[in-house]
Amino acid sequence: MESTIYQSDIFKMACTQFDLAANLLEMDPRLRERVKVPKRCMTVACPIELDSGEVVLFEGFRVQHHLSMGPTKGGLRFHPQVNLGEVAALAMWMSWKCALVGLPYGGAKGGIAVDPHSLSVNELEHLSRRYMQEMIPFVGPNTDVMAPDMGTNEQVMAWMMDTYSNHVGNTVPAIVTGKPLGLGGSEGRKEATGNGVAYLAKSYLQDLKIPLSQATAVIQGFGNVGAEAALALEQYGVEIIGISDVSGGFFNSKGINLKSALTHVGKHRSLAGWRGGDRVSNEELLLISCDVLIPAALERVIDEKNAGKIQCRILAEAANGPTTNAADVILAQRDDVLIVPDIFCNSGGVIVSYFEWVQDLQSTFWTREEVLRRLHAILDNTKAQVETQKSKLNCTRREAALSLGIHRVAEAKRLRGLFP
Numbered sequence: 169m170e171s172t173i174y175q176s177d178i179f180k181m182a183c184t185q186f187d188l189a190a191n192l193l194e195m196d197p198r199l200r201e202r203v204k205v206p207k208r209c210m211t212v213a214c215p216i217e218l219d220s221g222e223v224v225l226f227e228g229f230r231v232q233h234h235l236s237m238g239p240t241k242g243g244l245r246f247h248p249q250v251n252l253g254e255v256a257a258l259a260m261w262m263s264w265k266c267a268l269v270g271l272p273y274g275g276a277k278g279g280i281a282v283d284p285h286s287l288s289v290n291e292l293e294h295l296s297r298r299y300m301q302e303m304i305p306f307v308g309p310n311t312d313v314m315a316p317d318m319g320t321n322e323q324v325m326a327w328m329m330d331t332y333s334n335h336v337g338n339t340v341p342a343i344v345t346g347k348p349l350g351l352g353g354s355e356g357r358k359e360a361t362g363n364g365v366a367y368l369a370k371s372y373l374q375d376l377k378i379p380l381s382q383a384t385a386v387i388q389g390f391g392n393v394g395a396e397a398a399l400a401l402e403q404y405g406v407e408i409i410g411i412s413d414v415s416g417g418f419f420n421s422k423g424i425n426l427k428s429a430l431t432h433v434g435k436h437r438s439l440a441g442w443r444g445g446d447r448v449s450n451e452e453l454l455l456i457s458c459d460v461l462i463p464a465a466l467e468r469v470i471d472e473k474n475a476g477k478i479q480c481r482i483l484a485e486a487a488n489g490p491t492t493n494a495a496d497v498i499l500a501q502r503d504d505v506l507i508v509p510d511i512f513c514n515s516g517g518v519i520v521s522y523f524e525w526v527q528d529l530q531s532t533f534w535t536r537e538e539v540l541r542r543l544h545a546i547l548d549n550t551k552a553q554v555e556t557q558k559s560k561l562n563c564t565r566r567e568a569a570l571s572l573g574i575h576r577v578a579e580a581k582r583l584r585g586l587f588p
């Protein structure tokens with residue numbers, strides 16, 4: 169079936185990935201469309217009054233991909249290029265990711281087409297609250313649970329939790345994850361995605377027998393995920409030699425001073441104007457020779473033009489969908505680049521979001537050490553499963569991860585049966 173609702177290159181990319189994995193699994197044709205096509209989508213109009221008195225309307229989206237294994241779960245993105253097709257693709261990937269790491273969730277994603285940096289704090293609060301207000305009939309701690317993604321953060325989650333709680337008349341921390349600690353957030357959640365990316369990069373570096381103290385890393389995107397991955401890798405002894413954000417990149421063969429970069433971003437909201445290395449463009453950054461290359465910003469940055477030229481031993485996909493299908497074909501022919509695929513590589517975020525949800529529902533809270541110990545145990549276990557699947561199906565690591573996740577969703581649907 170060709171979707172008439174979700175039309176975008178990213179959605180097509182997610183569908184192609186699904187088809188490849190479903191073929192590998194020899195999935196029953198009677199199940200395929202049911203597993204692949206998102207269950208439901210919402211589009212909402214969010215009018216807000218700007219500080220100037222002008223009224224502006226923003227379009228918001230939410231896609232809940234499947235409802236067969238529990239509530240849906242997924243981030244909320246504020247970015248000018250957000251559209252329904254992109255949100256649907258991200259929701260599909262969330263489904264495979266949750267199933268891969270064994271969480272009782274379907275995938276979801278939401279977004280608003282807006283540049284959050286163009287809004288004042290006041291305007292951002294109005295927009296966040298308005299979006300949640302419009303979504304109230306479709307979300308809930310047992311229905312759909314949001315979390316931060318690109319352009320959103322703990323503060324946005326706090327406003328959303330407050331808006332929902334005011335509506336139902338009591339405090340509902342489990343309505344969102346990635347909240348501030350003081351509102352029922354989890355220890356370790358803020359750093360979870362980047363920490364997981366770094367943990368897996370370390371694990372694969374060790375498999376390749378590359379000493380951590382001699383390894384280098386380059387990171388595209390210096391937001392929540394990219395910066396936390398950089399800090400965790402530095403802790404492991406890996407040298408960060410390149411970073412970038414939307415304003416461009418920096419290369420320093422002697423090592424990036426992360427503390428100085430973070431202080432600059434804290435003050436100026438971006439790396440623009442920082443002086444910590446040679447300036448490079450985002451395109452050039454991806455081609456720097458290093459041991460670990462981490463795309464941690466947008467989708468589709470590794471494509472057929474640069475896939476043959478990247479010079480890393482490990483491509484650790486912190487962003488969702490950073491590698492196009494055409495690039496995958498090229499990289500599959502290169503035995504010098506090991507890909508840690510997105511749905512596995514960045515799963516630390518949703519794993520600790522799940523821990524946060526469980527802690528909120530039980531009103532009992534774990535230490536950071538406990539959270540990270542449990543996170544690393546799930547990542548180790550999933551890695552073993554992915555490597556076994558890769559050997560069993562004689563396929564790429566991406567296909568192995570996708571097929572494990574997709575198979576579990578398909579099994580849940582088969583077991584529940586088709587409602588007449």
Ligand code: NAD
Pocket residue numbers: 316317318319320361388389390391392393394412413414415438450464465466467486487488514515517518
């Ligand atoms: P963020 O908003 O905190 O940071 C995004 C970073 O990317 C910023 O530094 C921004 O300047 C940079 N960026 C934006 N456009 C860019 C461009 N064109 N070129 C280079 N850099 C650009 O977002 P985040 O939460 O760190 O998310 C980053 C990626 O990780 C996204 O793909 C997101 O879906 C994925 N992810 C996030 C989480 C999470 O827990 N936050 C979990 C899983 C996956």
